[in-house]
Amino acid sequence: MKKHPSNSVLFSLLEGSLPKDAEHRLRQHIEHCAVCMQSLDFEKQLTRSIEELPLAHPSPQFDGHVLSELQHSKAIPHRPLQAWMRPVITGLLITTTLLVIILAGGSGEEQSQSVLTPVFEYITDVMSPVTDQFHEQITLLTPSVDAADNHTIRIFLIASLALLVIGSLDRLLLPIIRHRERTG
Amino acid sequence: MKHSDSEIIQEILRGGEHGYAILLQRYRARVFSLTLRIIGRREEAEEAAQDAFVRAFRALTSFEQRSQFSTWLYRITYNVALDYRSRLRKSQIPFQDDDNADIEDTRIPQDLRVEHEELREIVKDRIAELKPDHAVILTLFYLHDQSYEEISHILSLPLGTVKNRLYRARRILRSTVLQHYAIQETF
Numbered sequence: 001m002k003k004h005p006s007n008s009v010l011f012s013l014l015e016g017s018l019p020k021d022a023e024h025r026l027r028q029h030i031e032h033c034a035v036c037m038q039s040l041d042f043e044k045q046l047t048r049s050i051e052e053l054p055l056a057h058p059s060p061q062f063d064g065h066v067l068s069e070l071q072h073s074k075a076i077p078h079r080p081l082q083a084w085m086r087p088v089i090t091g092l093l094i095t096t097t098l099l100v101i102i103l104a105g106g107s108g109e110e111q112s113q114s115v116l117t118p119v120f121e122y123i124t125d126v127m128s129p130v131t132d133q134f135h136e137q138i139t140l141l142t143p144s145v146d147a148a149d150n151h152t153i154r155i156f157l158i159a160s161l162a163l164l165v166i167g168s169l170d171r172l173l174l175p176i177i178r179h180r181e182r183t184g
Numbered sequence: 185m186k187h188s189d190s191e192i193i194q195e196i197l198r199g200g201e202h203g204y205a206i207l208l209q210r211y212r213a214r215v216f217s218l219t220l221r222i223i224g225r226r227e228e229a230e231e232a233a234q235d236a237f238v239r240a241f242r243a244l245t246s247f248e249q250r251s252q253f254s255t256w257l258y259r260i261t262y263n264v265a266l267d268y269r270s271r272l273r274k275s276q277i278p279f280q281d282d283d284n285a286d287i288e289d290t291r292i293p294q295d296l297r298v299e300h301e302e303l304r305e306i307v308k309d310r311i312a313e314l315k316p317d318h319a320v321i322l323t324l325f326y327l328h329d330q331s332y333e334e335i336s337h338i339l340s341l342p343l344g345t346v347k348n349r350l351y352r353a354r355r356i357l358r359s360t361v362l363q364h365y366a367i368q369e370t371f
Contacts, residue, residue, distance in 0.1 A: 007358070011351060038296075045298055046358055049307040050326040055213035056220045058230045063208045066237045070204065073242070 004036055005029070010043050097159075097166050123158055131157055189253035193244060204241060211254065212237075214328055215261050221319040222265035223272065232268040236261040251337060255330060259338045262320070269316070296365060303361070310360045318353035325350055 005013075005026055012018045013026055030036045124131075187195075189207070196203035215236055220229040240247075240260045247256055311319055324330045324338060336346045 007355065008351060011354065042296075042298065043358075045300060045303055046307065046354075046361065047326070049300070049304040050311070050322060050357075052304055053308055053311065053327060055327065056217045056229075057213050058216040058233060062212055062216070062230065062234065063205060066208060066234050066241075067204060069234065069238045070241055073238070 004033065004039075007039070007043070010036070010040055013040070014043055014047060093166050093169070097163055120158065123161065127157055127161075190249060193247065193249075193253060196241075196244060207241075207253075208237060211257060214254075215257065217327065218258060218261050218320065218323060219265040219268070221323050222262070222316045223269050224316070225272070228268055228272060229265070232265045233261065235268075236264040239264060251334070254328070255334045255337055258324065258328065258330065262338055298365075306361050306364050307357065310357055310364070313360070314353065314356065317349065318356060321346070321350050322353050322357065 009018070009026065013023060018026065030040055187206070189210075192203040192206050196207075212233070216229060216233040219232040219236065220226065223229040223232055236257070240257050243260075247253065311322060314322070321335060321339070324335050325332075330338065332343055332346050332350075335341075335350075336343045339346065341349070
């Protein structure tokens with residue numbers, strides 16, 4: 001090695017990122033070169049001085065401010081939902097959905113005796129323009145569709161609506177459960 | 185027995201609020217040192233550090249432990265401090281722009297005798313005058329023991345940029361320290 005190595009090479013030597021053979025050659029050079037030896041010593045001292053810099057300390061009220069801010073915003077993190085709760089909630093929601101579908105999907109006579117009859121009558125009324133239109137389109141495509149099919153279409157639409165409502169409830173219920181967990 | 189950050193976080197998530205105080209005690213000086221390097225004003229730096237802790241504690245449930253807690257906390261701190269700094273920019277924070285600093289490959293004078301205590305004081309003064317980008321990267325690497333990869337994550341910079349910036353920051357610091365000795369010699 002004829003030239004003195006640059007500072008970047010010395011820096012690489014200090015951080016150990018030089019290839020083994022290059023490091024070996026460089027160390028051999030430094031051993032016999034007073035200039036490079038001094039440079040390397042200075043770099044080492046500089047590194048030590050940076051590492052030993054004192055950390056800045058905030059005021060004694062620092063922790064208190066952080067903790068009171070946390071309390072103030074009621075930001076104590078909630079515990080994650082227990083592993084067993086998710087399937088239970090999902091199961092409940094599926095059961096409820098099936099129940100709604102069964103209640104809605106009975107024959108005309110059964111429906112008239114159902115607790116939910118007023119609800120379904122209302123939904124049927126509200127949705128009748130849609131179902132009629134839907135039925136009309138289906139009839140055009142498949143002229144064999146009869147009244148029974150019309151009833152099936154209504155059940156299908158009501159069941160879809162029920163799934164939509166219950167799916168939304170899932171979104172609403174989970175935060176409520178979590179909030180209760182959090183507040184004990 | 186000293187508990188790991190991960191154990192403390194699990195304790196907090198189970199409702200043990202004492203864990204907050206332990207994390208605060210463990211990281212308050214490091215977080216504050218970082219915000220102070222970026223913002224440069226004690227009062228605002230302390231406010232930013234508090235804000236960083238509150239945000240981190242609020243988001244603990246979303247901490248997926250893919251990195252060290254310290255790296256995750258420093259990343260939040262860095263972003264919060266940048267927000268504060270940009271808000272203060274109008275009122276001009278007294279930082280020198282060291283981009284044009286003389287960083288030629290200065291040789292050390294043969295007769296230079298450096299006392300460690302003295303050098304440490306000079307480094308302390310000079311690092312405070314560096315551009316925040318340079319001061320921050322030196323702080324993260326040498327004081328906060330963050331690796332290149334971790335710094336890359338904290339600053340959202342490519343690894344190569346981190347290495348270059350760290351080397352440049354160190355050269356600028358070295359150069360200003362040597363300038364100090366050169367000026368002293370003339371007296």
